[in-house]
Amino acid sequence: MLLNVSYNDPKIKEKIDTAVGKPFTLKERWAKGGVGSSKLIISQTSIEIHNLLVLDNNRNTCNIELRPQGIILRFRSLLETYALVIPYYKLTLYKGKAQEYSVYKDKQFVKVVADTKATFKFFSKISAEKANNQLPGIEDL
Numbered sequence: 001m002l003l004n005v006s007y008n009d010p011k012i013k014e015k016i017d018t019a020v021g022k023p024f025t026l027k028e029r030w031a032k033g034g035v036g037s038s039k040l041i042i043s044q045t046s047i048e049i050h051n052l053l054v055l056d057n058n059r060n061t062c063n064i065e066l067r068p069q070g071i072i073l074r075f076r077s078l079l080e081t082y083a084l085v086i087p088y089y090k091l092t093l094y095k096g097k098a099q100e101y102s103v104y105k106d107k108q109f110v111k112v113v114a115d116t117k118a119t120f121k122f123f124s125k126i127s128a129e130k131a132n133n134q135l136p137g138i139e140d141l
Helices: 009-020 026-032 048-052 117-132
Strands: 002-004 040-045 061-067 072-078 082-087 091-095 102-106 110-115
Touching: 002 009, 009 048, 009 082, 040 048, 040 072, 048 110, 061 117, 082 091, 082 102, 091 117
Parallel strands: none
Antiparallel strands: 002 082, 040 061, 040 110, 061 072, 072 082, 091 102, 102 110
């Protein structure tokens, strides 16, 4: 779900916490070696997100936060902050060209440039978290 998170709205906060869980505690963040990405440069998006990003002339960037049951991809447009909330069961990651990752949720997607080792490491962390938090499959029963 794509939400405007610019304002402190308890209803929106509750929606996010229900979808992807409450933020990790400080101890869990320390144990995981951090739960946030560095600034990522957006190279391509789905039409709904693109329509928000073209409203200003700033460079299109985002960041990703890990949560217990999913991720939150945040970006800014004009003076507003938007969040694409993606539970792990709806998250699809693709490694495209040599330096590009694609983050998909149903029909919405964001492609980001991965130009540092830290970015590659963070996407590996997302993949590992997704694998650890998947629902059990038929072979696991």
